[in-house]
Structure formats: C-alpha cells, structure tokens
Amino acid sequence: MGAYLVRRFLLMVLTLFGMSVLIFVMLRLVPGNITDIIFDSAGFVNPAKKAAIERQLGLDQPIVTQYITWMAGLARGDLGYAFVSEKPALDEILPRIPVTAKLAVLALAFSVLFGVPLGVISAVRQNTGLDYVLRVVSLSGLSLPSFWLGLLILMACVHWFGWIPIYRSSPDNFWQEIALLSIPAAAVGFRSSALVMRLTRSSMLEVLRQDYIRTARAKGASEPSVNYDHALRNAVLPVVTVIGIEAAFLVGGLIVTETVFNIPGVARFLVEAIRWRDYPIVQNLVMFIAIIVVMVNFIVDMAYAALDPRIKYEE
Amino acid sequence: MLEVHNLQTYFYTRAGLVKAVDGVSFSLWSGETLAIVGESGCGKSVTALSLMRLLADPPGRIVGGAVRLDGRDLLGLNAAAMRQVRGKDVSMVFQEPMTSLNPVMTIGRQIGEALMLHGAGSREGVRDRTLEMLRLVGIPEPAQRVREYPHQLSGGMRQRAMIAIALACNPKVLIADEPTSALDVTIQAQILELMANLQRKLGTAMILITHDLGVVAETADRVIVMYAGRKVEEAAVDELFARPLHPYTRGLMRSIPRFAVMRNGVAPAGRLQEIPGMVPALSALPTGCAFAPRCAFASDICRRDYPRYEEKRAGHWSACWHSDRLVGAADG
Amino acid sequence: MAVIDHEAELARAGANVRGPLSSILFFARSYPLGALGALIMLAFVATAVFADAITAFDPLTTNAHDSLAPPGDRHTLGADFMGRDVLARIIYGARISLAVGLGATALGCLGGMIVGLMSGYFGGWLDLTVQRLMDIMQSLPLLVMALVMAASLGPSLTNTIIAIAIPLVPNVARVIRSSTLALREMPFVEAARAVGMSETRIAITHVLPNTLAPLIVLATAQLGSAILVESALAFLGLGVPEPHPSWGRMLSESAAEYVRTAPWLVIFPGVAISAVVFGTNLLGDAIRDMLDPRQRF
Numbered sequence A: 001m002g003a004y005l006v007r008r009f010l011l012m013v014l015t016l017f018g019m020s021v022l023i024f025v026m027l028r029l030v031p032g033n034i035t036d037i038i039f040d041s042a043g044f045v046n047p048a049k050k051a052a053i054e055r056q057l058g059l060d061q062p063i064v065t066q067y068i069t070w071m072a073g074l075a076r077g078d079l080g081y082a083f084v085s086e087k088p089a090l091d092e093i094l095p096r097i098p099v100t101a102k103l104a105v106l107a108l109a110f111s112v113l114f115g116v117p118l119g120v121i122s123a124v125r126q127n128t129g130l131d132y133v134l135r136v137v138s139l140s141g142l143s144l145p146s147f148w149l150g151l152l153i154l155m156a157c158v159h160w161f162g163w164i165p166i167y168r169s170s171p172d173n174f175w176q177e178i179a180l181l182s183i184p185a186a187a188v189g190f191r192s193s194a195l196v197m198r199l200t201r202s203s204m205l206e207v208l209r210q211d212y213i214r215t216a217r218a219k220g221a222s223e224p225s226v227n228y229d230h231a232l233r234n235a236v237l238p239v240v241t242v243i244g245i246e247a248a249f250l251v252g253g254l255i256v257t258e259t260v261f262n263i264p265g266v267a268r269f270l271v272e273a274i275r276w277r278d279y280p281i282v283q284n285l286v287m288f289i290a291i292i293v294v295m296v297n298f299i300v301d302m303a304y305a306a307l308d309p310r311i312k313y314e315e
Numbered sequence B: 001m002l003e004v005h006n007l008q009t010y011f012y013t014r015a016g017l018v019k020a021v022d023g024v025s026f027s028l029w030s031g032e033t034l035a036i037v038g039e040s041g042c043g044k045s046v047t048a049l050s051l052m053r054l055l056a057d058p059p060g061r062i063v064g065g066a067v068r069l070d071g072r073d074l075l076g077l078n079a080a081a082m083r084q085v086r087g088k089d090v091s092m093v094f095q096e097p098m099t100s101l102n103p104v105m106t107i108g109r110q111i112g113e114a115l116m117l118h119g120a121g122s123r124e125g126v127r128d129r130t131l132e133m134l135r136l137v138g139i140p141e142p143a144q145r146v147r148e149y150p151h152q153l154s155g156g157m158r159q160r161a162m163i164a165i166a167l168a169c170n171p172k173v174l175i176a177d178e179p180t181s182a183l184d185v186t187i188q189a190q191i192l193e194l195m196a197n198l199q200r201k202l203g204t205a206m207i208l209i210t211h212d213l214g215v216v217a218e219t220a221d222r223v224i225v226m227y228a229g230r231k232v233e234e235a236a237v238d239e240l241f242a243r244p245l246h247p248y249t250r251g252l253m254r255s256i257p258r259f260a261v262m263r264n265g266v267a268p269a270g271r272l273q274e275i276p277g278m279v280p281a282l283s284a285l286p287t288g289c290a291f292a293p294r295c296a297f298a299s300d301i302c303r304r305d306y307p308r309y310e311e312k313r314a315g316h317w318s319a320c321w322h323s324d325r326l327v328g329a330a331d332g
Numbered sequence C: 001m002a003v004i005d006h007e008a009e010l011a012r013a014g015a016n017v018r019g020p021l022s023s024i025l026f027f028a029r030s031y032p033l034g035a036l037g038a039l040i041m042l043a044f045v046a047t048a049v050f051a052d053a054i055t056a057f058d059p060l061t062t063n064a065h066d067s068l069a070p071p072g073d074r075h076t077l078g079a080d081f082m083g084r085d086v087l088a089r090i091i092y093g094a095r096i097s098l099a100v101g102l103g104a105t106a107l108g109c110l111g112g113m114i115v116g117l118m119s120g121y122f123g124g125w126l127d128l129t130v131q132r133l134m135d136i137m138q139s140l141p142l143l144v145m146a147l148v149m150a151a152s153l154g155p156s157l158t159n160t161i162i163a164i165a166i167p168l169v170p171n172v173a174r175v176i177r178s179s180t181l182a183l184r185e186m187p188f189v190e191a192a193r194a195v196g197m198s199e200t201r202i203a204i205t206h207v208l209p210n211t212l213a214p215l216i217v218l219a220t221a222q223l224g225s226a227i228l229v230e231s232a233l234a235f236l237g238l239g240v241p242e243p244h245p246s247w248g249r250m251l252s253e254s255a256a257e258y259v260r261t262a263p264w265l266v267i268f269p270g271v272a273i274s275a276v277v278f279g280t281n282l283l284g285d286a287i288r289d290m291l292d293p294r295q296r297f
Helices: A002-029 A034-042 A047-057 A063-076 A089-124 A129-143 A146-161 A174-208 A211-218 A223-261 A266-275 A279-307 B044-052 B079-085 B107-117 B123-136 B155-167 B185-202 B213-219 B237-242 B247-254 B257-264 B300-304 B323-331 C006-013 C019-030 C032-049 C086-122 C124-138 C142-153 C157-184 C187-194 C199-235 C247-261 C263-291
Strands: B002-013 B016-028 B033-037 B060-069 B090-093 B173-177 B205-210 B222-227 B230-236 B310-313 B316-318
Touching (some): A002 A063, A002 A279, A002 C124, A063 A279, A089 A129, A089 A174, A089 A279, A129 C199, A129 C263, A146 A174, A146 A223, A146 C247, A146 C263, A174 A223, A211 A223, A211 B155, A223 A266, A223 A279, A223 C142, A223 C199, A266 A279, A266 C142, A279 C142, B002 B044, B016 B044, B016 B060, B016 B230, B033 B044, B033 B213, B044 B060, B044 B173, B044 B205, B107 B123, B107 B155, B185 B213, B205 B213, B213 B237, B222 B237, B222 B247, B230 B237, B230 B247, C019 C032, C032 C263, C086 C124, C086 C157, C086 C247, C124 C157, C199 C247, C199 C263, C247 C263
Parallel strands (some): B033 B222, B173 B205
Antiparallel strands (some): B002 B016, B002 B060, B230 B316
C-alpha cells in the first residue's frame, strides 16, 4: 500500500508539472499579449509605452525565466499580480472559490441522487416503456447545452414568476444562498445526472448478466433482493470511478452556467481572464482545476479500493 | 418424485427457431442420481435451467410440457411460489465456481442468505447452520472462511461453497450442471466424492448434467443420453455401458480412452474412435433422425423418419431404427 | 400454457432478414431510436449542404426595419437585433456546426488513432511517454482545454476545429491503445510476423482494421460532444468569428437581455443544437448496441 501511494503521488506531481509547462507554453506560443489587446482597443500603438508595460508585467523576459519566476512564486504561495486589476492573483481567485465550490457540490449531489436510482430502474425494467422514457430523458440531458438549459430556466422564471433568480453576493443566510444556487446547480447537474444514469444503467445490465445473479435466483432470492442486494453492490463500483470523470465534466457546465446566471465564481472568472490574456490568472486557475481533477481521481481510486474486496494495492 | 413430461424449450434467435429441448420426459426417484449426458449444445443445460425456470426470456422460453414435483406442476406456479421452490425444494450447482459466487459478498453471507430466504429462524441459528454446512462440505477453518470473499478461495473451495449454498436448506432435488468441468482433474474426483457422500447422508435426489462419461460411471444410477434437444437413450448405468442401443451412445463411449480399455478388459485393440462430423445446428435439423448424417448404421429410413423412442429391453429405452443391429455389432 | 405464434416470435428476432432494404427495415424495427437519430442526422447534413436552396433570406443581410421582429409571416422564426432572419441564420449555422463537428471529430480520431496504435503496438518508452502526455491532457476538462487552445490560437474556423480536436485525442488514443494491446497478442499477428511481414505493415494491415468497431462507436459519441463544445465556445465568444452564423453565438448575442423581450432568439438556436446532438447520441447508442457483441444473444 505504501509503495503504491508513493508511486501514485509521484505520478500526480509529474502530471501537474507537465500541465504547468503545457499551459505556460500554450499561453505564450501565439503572438499577442494583454498589451496588444489594450492598444487594440485604444486604436493606436505607442511602442515605447507598450514596451514599458511589457517590462512592468515581466513580459520582456525570456520564456524560461518567466516560467521559473512563476514556479518560484508558487512555491512561496505567491501567484503574482493580475494584469487587469493589478491586485495579487491570489486575492482575486480565493474569494471566488466558495460560491463555485457550493455550486459544484450541489450539482454533484443532484447528479448522483437522480442518476443512480433512475439508472437502476432503467436497467431493471430494461426494454419496457419506462426504460425507453428514461433513456430518452437521459439522452436529452446529454444533448442540451447547459447554457441553453440555463437560459430556458431563466425564461421560465420570468414567464411564470416575473422574476429572475440572479445570484446576490450577500445572501441573507446560508439556506437562502443554497436555494438561490440550487437553480443553476440543477442546470449543471441535469447533464451530469444523465451521464451517471447511463453509466449506472449499462453497468447494472452488465452485472445482471453475470453467473452469480443466476446463483442468487437459484437460491430463491426475490427480484428486489437480486437487483438491489446482489446486483447494485457490484454495479456501483464502476459508477464510483465515473465520479472522477464527472468532476472534469462539471467544470465545463460550471463555466457556462456561471456566465448565464451571472454568478461571480472562479469558473466565469477564468473565461474573463482568458479573453483578456490575463496570464497570471489563467495559468494559476488552470493549475487549480488540474489539481482538483487529479486529486478527485486519486480519492476515487482509493474509494474504489475500499469498496471492492478484490482490490488491494499491495505488491 | 420429480416428473418431467414432454418439456419443450425453444429459443427465438436471428438464426431461426432453435428447439433446444424438444419433448424431453423423465422421472427422478428420491435418493436417486440421474445423469444427463451429451455433447455441448445438446440441450442438457437448458433442460436443467428449464426445471428451475431460470432461462433468460428473450431469447429462451418454455413452450410446453410439465415439471411435476411431488405432483405439483412447477411450470404453472406464479413467480413468488416458484421462488419458494428454488433453493428449498430444488437447488442447483453451476459449472463455473469462479463466476457463480457474488464477488462482493462474504461466503458466510451467501450461504446464510439461502437459509434466511427459506425461514431458518434466528440469526444465531443461521450462523450455526452456515458453519455446519461449511464443515459438511469439507472447508477447513469454517469460522475463518465465513468472513472471506470468493476471490480468497481456490476453485475447488469455491465449488464446495456452492454446494454448501445449494444443500443448505436440505433440498429434495439437487441439479448439478457440469459441477466439475471447470476444475482440475484431482479436485474433480474430490468434489464428486463429496457430492456422492452428501447425497447418501442427506437423501437428496440428484440430476447430474455432464459430458463426461467417466463421471457418469462413477456416480450415476440411471443415464439419459441427449442429442440435438431430444432423448436418444435411457437406461440404468450398468445396462447402458454394457449394451448401448443407440449408435451415438456407442460413439461417445468409443471416443473416451477409459471406456475403450474397460470394455475389453485389456488395452484397446484398435485406435480410439471419434464420432465423425459435427453436432448439427439446432436451427437446421435434418428431417428424420438427427444423428443420421454422422451415423455408420444410417439407412434410408433413418434419413426419412424420426425413429420412435421405445423400450427395447426391460428399462432400456432408445430411439433408433437399428438397435437390433447394434447389439450384434457391439461384440463384433 | 399460452398459444405461441412461432412465426411472429421469429420475425421479432429477425430470422428472415435478407438484402439491404430489409436490413434497413430490420435496423429501424430493432433500434427505432437509432433510426430516428439517423433521420435527424440526414436532415442536418441536408440542411447544411443545401442551405442556399432552402431559405430565401441571406443570413448576413441586416435590416433596421425588422430589428427584433417576432416570428410571423415575413420571418418565420423572427429576426434578431440587426434584423437578420433567424431561420436563415439557423440554416446556415448548420454548416458551421457540421464543419466543426465533423472536422474536429475526424481530426481528433485520426490523431488518437495514430497515437494509440503506435503507443499500443510498439510499446516501450514511446508508450510510456505518450501515456504520461495523455495523463497531462486529461487532467483538464474538455471545455477548459478547448477554451485555452481557442484563445491562444485566435478566432477562426480552422483554429476552432483544432482547438476542439486536440482535447479529443486522449480519449480516442486510450481506447485504440487498449484494443491494440489485446490484438498484438492474437495468433493472426503472430502468423503475419512468421511470414516475415514488417512490424509497421502488420500494425496497419492487421491490427488497425480490427480497432475500427470501437473507433466508430467512439467517433459518434465524440461528434455530439464536439458540436456541444463548439456551441459553448461560440457562446463564450471564443468560437468561429463573425460573420459566420453559429448557433452558439446566436445565443450569446441574445442571451440574458432577450430572455424577457425576444424569447424566439433564445429558443430556436438552442433547439437546433439540442436536436442535432440528440440525433448523434441516438445513432451512436444504436451503433454501439449493434457492434457490442455482448448485447446480442
């Protein structure tokens, strides 16, 4: 177990290091930086002033030096200064995390609470009318763009309540905040729940074909016991791994949904920073997302090992 | 005690109608071991699953016949009543011990479940009976094993656990579908001996499904030979081995070294013989005798009409036009 | 015992399927949803190809008079702020969706196929390096990866295709690699080696064709997500630039402010995206069921 953990940890560090190089190079590969955007909108270019700004932002340094400066800063917990606001990047990013985190947790809860039971029902009632309905619903969940679903929800609120559930930065209490967030969370979670449901269904169908299910029937076990006791325990194992994929999947939904609902979270902030080529914000946020994804995958693997008696990470 | 009458199980597939079991009848007396023998695909496993009503539908469906256990027709029972029969009156041991046990449940729970389902009473009662069953099937350190998962046991141990599950509720009939085919030869013998011992001790009747005539000779009282979904021969085990009245049975025996030796008492005079040709596709059976294309005795009548299944000698039934010639030829 | 109609049961199982027409009918009967998906895809492709013939309006012509005209006789699905016909823009927008969807999927699958095949077949340090690289790429969500790529490459049709294709590579490469690993040990590969065929030739003529079934299943799934990512990029203002009408950008132009005043600008482009992606998903599911041997009896 110990050796496995060490190996696994080293691989995670390697992946994140690779990610940092990749994102750093990608952002600087193509000509054009924030100064070009500033001077583009100003309509004329003053070369001396442009060079001064570039020097001030450190953009005149060789790319390797810039990278080392970034990494050295990261090690000290210093993420540099945002180009646009000129505030420390950390101060820009940190306050935006809680609202996105709440949104993500709500969406994940939504997707698991709906996805797993509906997937099981769909598999158990395979090829019945109910199964067809659930399959069409889950497929449409995968087919609707989440930003459009968000817009539709807004439209429905306007139409029926004459009111738009726009997020306020200072909600009165925790529950009000959750209530406000649950609408965008449903918009994000609908798509993820569709994914969970489809995977639960196919995993369940796979398990129901196994010999040990026939053994359970041969013992005289009832259909509910066969489905929920014998099959579901095996079927949830692959579904757990999906939660890792899910985490990455959610981020995409969060980005567009925060934009639609005007929620001041990190996901929307990333898009704004990308538009402005605000390197310190983009590279640090991308690293943050990569760390989350890698960590979630690690936790999922550990959970899998804990749930499946056959897997023990020993060598 | 168990009476199967004109059982018909068909599969509806893209390749056509497959009559996997076509009008099979037999009876089983209590305490008896009946072997059903045939090549793979002859319908023997489907017969077993039909008795338990465990076939997946689609594609398989029991389309006719009756299965009477102590006079009660199992095919007419509703699902809930049938569940009461499974595991309690009739239970089953499957071929693959590797895949037939639930990988995420402990052995103890899987045995205990059968007991709980059929009203074994208190938790202590279940636990004691589980331990007793494990001891009975010869699993060492039962107190330790109840807490283990199937992947922690060897193949032979898993099959013993399967047998423990099947026998936990003292069933009247045990159906064993190729119980030893997936095991090593040395372990096969142990498992067969265990099953024979337990059967004697508990008085269970057994239907043993196998393609291995060696297994049949060691354990069975009576034998049914199946070919292409139908019975072709039936007799007491000694009678069958002494005087096979169907060329297919004879072919099966000649293709197995042990019997070639046994029949002559010395080393086989000639080479081992295989049955020429292949099992016909069940969706495209020839008219007439299904075995005719592979049979050395086949004549025009064989290819034209299906032979009647009739009692050729006392207690010895066969479906062949040329059983008489076979008796003569057997010694020649 | 109920009376059973053997012929009807057999027909349902598909025992009498002969010839192409009857095969299509059998497919439609066995996979009604898949057939529906195929129809949607056909309609989508036809719309993109024959866009000029279908609508009389030019999608780019602005007309101050018709600004925010609601759906009616003149503009079937209404007009946007600049007075451009929404239906015409949706019809021409099919071209962008199709171009980006097919382009990115084809490019991503080709890239993934080459990478996966080499990685799986040749193994060794090449495989190790490629696997770590795929790990790195997969640690970012598809949309984030595409966003950063699109932003750094700059806005254009080609760049949008590339920005979506590259994040698709790891998924495809993983699947092709694992089936290649299994195929590499097959007797027919040994046989080809025994008659002196070169490794590259074996990889291309013997291994590659056998990875096609999973590739087709994967490609249909990727087509749907490529179209969705294109619309999200366009929605966020980082997709195919003006003047090309793109469904995603039609939504961003209108977005929140038109939710109250001009709902037709919000509803119809979204319906178009959803319908097409739904079609690819339906078709993809049917193809997967058909090609996955475990699903058959």
